Amino acid sequence: MSAPLLELREITVSFDGFLALRDLNLSLQPGELRAVIGPNGAGKTTFLDVITGKTAPTEGDVLFQGRSLVGRAEHRIARLGIGRKFQSPRVFEKLSVQENLALAVSRPKQPWPLLFGRLGGQERERVHHLMGIVNLQSRADWEAGALSHGQKQWLEIAMLVGQDPDLLLVDEPVAGLTDEETDLTADLLKSLAGDHTVLVIEHDMEFIRRLESPVTVLHQGHVLCEGTMDQVQADPRVIEVYLGTSEEEQS
Amino acid sequence: MFQRFQQSRWPQLLVWVLIIAAIVAAPAVLPVFRLNLLGRFLSLAIVALGIDLIWGFTGLLSLGQGIFFALGGYAAAMYLQLNSSSGFPNGIPEFFGLYGVKQLPAFWQPFHSPLFTLVAIWLIPAVLAAVLGNLVFRNRIKGVYFSILTQAALLVFFNFFNGQQKLINGTNGLKTDVTQLFGQMVGSPEMQRGFFWFTALMVIAAWVFVRWVVRGRFGDVLIAIRDDEPRLRFAGFNPTLFKTIVFAIAGGLAGIGGALYTVQSGIVSPQYMTVPFSIEMVIWVAVGGRGTLVGAILGAVAINYAKSLVSEAMPQSWLFIQGGLFILVVTALPEGVIGWWRSDGPRNLLTRLGITRRIGTYPQLELDGQEEVQP
Numbered sequence: 001m002s003a004p005l006l007e008l009r010e011i012t013v014s015f016d017g018f019l020a021l022r023d024l025n026l027s028l029q030p031g032e033l034r035a036v037i038g039p040n041g042a043g044k045t046t047f048l049d050v051i052t053g054k055t056a057p058t059e060g061d062v063l064f065q066g067r068s069l070v071g072r073a074e075h076r077i078a079r080l081g082i083g084r085k086f087q088s089p090r091v092f093e094k095l096s097v098q099e100n101l102a103l104a105v106s107r108p109k110q111p112w113p114l115l116f117g118r119l120g121g122q123e124r125e126r127v128h129h130l131m132g133i134v135n136l137q138s139r140a141d142w143e144a145g146a147l148s149h150g151q152k153q154w155l156e157i158a159m160l161v162g163q164d165p166d167l168l169l170v171d172e173p174v175a176g177l178t179d180e181e182t183d184l185t186a187d188l189l190k191s192l193a194g195d196h197t198v199l200v201i202e203h204d205m206e207f208i209r210r211l212e213s214p215v216t217v218l219h220q221g222h223v224l225c226e227g228t229m230d231q232v233q234a235d236p237r238v239i240e241v242y243l244g245t246s247e248e249e250q251s
Numbered sequence: 252m253f254q255r256f257q258q259s260r261w262p263q264l265l266v267w268v269l270i271i272a273a274i275v276a277a278p279a280v281l282p283v284f285r286l287n288l289l290g291r292f293l294s295l296a297i298v299a300l301g302i303d304l305i306w307g308f309t310g311l312l313s314l315g316q317g318i319f320f321a322l323g324g325y326a327a328a329m330y331l332q333l334n335s336s337s338g339f340p341n342g343i344p345e346f347f348g349l350y351g352v353k354q355l356p357a358f359w360q361p362f363h364s365p366l367f368t369l370v371a372i373w374l375i376p377a378v379l380a381a382v383l384g385n386l387v388f389r390n391r392i393k394g395v396y397f398s399i400l401t402q403a404a405l406l407v408f409f410n411f412f413n414g415q416q417k418l419i420n421g422t423n424g425l426k427t428d429v430t431q432l433f434g435q436m437v438g439s440p441e442m443q444r445g446f447f448w449f450t451a452l453m454v455i456a457a458w459v460f461v462r463w464v465v466r467g468r469f470g471d472v473l474i475a476i477r478d479d480e481p482r483l484r485f486a487g488f489n490p491t492l493f494k495t496i497v498f499a500i501a502g503g504l505a506g507i508g509g510a511l512y513t514v515q516s517g518i519v520s521p522q523y524m525t526v527p528f529s530i531e532m533v534i535w536v537a538v539g540g541r542g543t544l545v546g547a548i549l550g551a552v553a554i555n556y557a558k559s560l561v562s563e564a565m566p567q568s569w570l571f572i573q574g575g576l577f578i579l580v581v582t583a584l585p586e587g588v589i590g591w592w593r594s595d596g597p598r599n600l601l602t603r604l605g606i607t608r609r610i611g612t613y614p615q616l617e618l619d620g621q622e623e624v625q626p
């Protein structure tokens with residue numbers, strides 16, 4: 001087994017005494033596609049915040065390609081090759097589809113080259129290629145704010161791919177999408193795995209099943225179990241967590 | 252028909268033709284006093300362009316631009332004072348004598364040089380803005396907290412300049428109108444006419460410069476900072492750097508505006524660093540239209556011209572009118588006058604008044620249709 005691309009070691013995050021994550025261990029192999037599920041409040045988003053530098057862990061360490069990410073600023077972590085798609089689509093609404101993607105593919109991301117340089121031919125080609133993948137060519141000059149919800153989701157995924165990260169963190173990519181769009185998104189993510197490592201957080205079980213990937217179940221800030229979708233769904237602990245026992249009503 | 256007109260580039264071109272025609276015609280038709288006022292307001296337009304860059308595009312509401320404005324003014328005034336002080340005791344500006352100062356303070360020395368002064372006018376405010384801005388931005392202080400900090404800084408500078416008689420003549424400020432430049436009196440009509448032309452050119456240069464900054468991907472990053480800064484970080488951009496740069500640019504522009512304003516009004520004093528004046532600067536941009544560069548220029552010139560006309564006729568009423576304007580913009584025209592024009596405001600108004608017919612679909616759809624019909 002090769003060295004893991006991403007490794008979380010005994011991560012604990014405490015918000016004023018509330019433990020959002022407790023002794024969380026997780027590792028991802030290069031090229032892997034992994035799904036993370038868990039009831040509301042299980043710490044899924046905090047888990048992404050820790051990796052991307054938005055939240056500092058109270059204890060523990062995050063290693064990416066052998067380097068610790070703890071204490072690095074968000075933009076530096078992003079430049080190391082970690083891209084993130086947010087739960088609700090966050091695109092730059094006053095910029096056009098093309099401009100959104102141009103920012104994502106821009107390299108370097110320093111002020112001076114952006115001020116004096118123009119978008120290179122290669123970068124422009126990439127923008128067109130990405131618009132093709134997510135079917136937004138005809139909307140190239142639209143303000144992103146005018147897109148439908150599904151189109152925004154896709155634009156954000158395209159921006160993420162445009163950053164060309166080694167690790168893609170995708171938070172609820174199919175929330176609010178039609179069935180057809182959901183299927184297309186699953187295919188897109190599957191095609192990205194291999195070249196990239198993809199970690200998907202989702203509630204939609206059918207979608208996770210389509211990904212045909214190993215599943216990690218989070219509950220109350222730590223890993224409850226890992227396995228294939230069928231194994232996980234058959235696990236009595238998972239059923240208990242999802243369906244709820246007497247005192248733990250989870251939606 | 253009207254919509255075509257509005258969508259095309261003609262109105263924008265027309266506005267520019269009118270502006271340039273007005274500037275070219277002004278020296279011929281305006282009395283010296285009015286021309287001088289217009290020149291001053293044009294120098295304020297340069298400040299407004301800077302505010303538009305940081306507020307309209309980047310979302311940084313600075314209530315402290317008066318600092319940079321005044322620093323530019325002081326730099327120009329110090330040079331002019333030194334340039335005309337050979338006849339006074341000790342060969343230093345006359346006011347020093349009032350306080351028994353016999354030797355020129357060290358920081359005045361470099362202002363003997365015209366070249367140094369020309370650079371200092373924009374570089375000192377820009378560097379100060381970069382330092383202050385960076386301290387604030389790197390700590391991720393945003394929004395209203397940033398505004399309050401800039402206002403606090405403004406008060407600090409105001410009080411400092413106000414109290415330093417022996418250094419920069421304190422509350423009296425530095426006069427420039429009786430100083431000499433190129434062997435002529437700065438306050439003379441010929442010199443003032445020259446300053447007017449120079450200011451007009453500088454407004455256009457500043458407009459071209461700011462437009463260059465906001466176009467392209469750098470400008471897109473600024474808009475992205477304004478709309479969703481955290482998201483931009485995850486895309487690998489460091490907003491702190493971008494914000495520092497534009498804040499420095501706005502500071503430099505304010506310095507240039509302040510210097511031009513000073514030589515045309517004949518004095519620079521701590522009054523340029525009062526809180527209301529810096530807030531007024533923001534109002535010019537808000538009324539003209541945030542994020543529209545022409546709006547910032549028109550807002551600064553039009554509001555100040557209105558202010559001087561109204562103040563002459565009814566001295567007490569200007570503050571009420573200004574307050575009313577601000578309320579009108581906040582409630583009815585959040586995009587400012589130019590923004591209202593560009594976002595179909597005139598047609599909506601005509602529709603509401605029953606002059607034009609309502610359109611049945613989204614404007615976008617109707618427009619799309621038209622575009623397809625055209626060859």
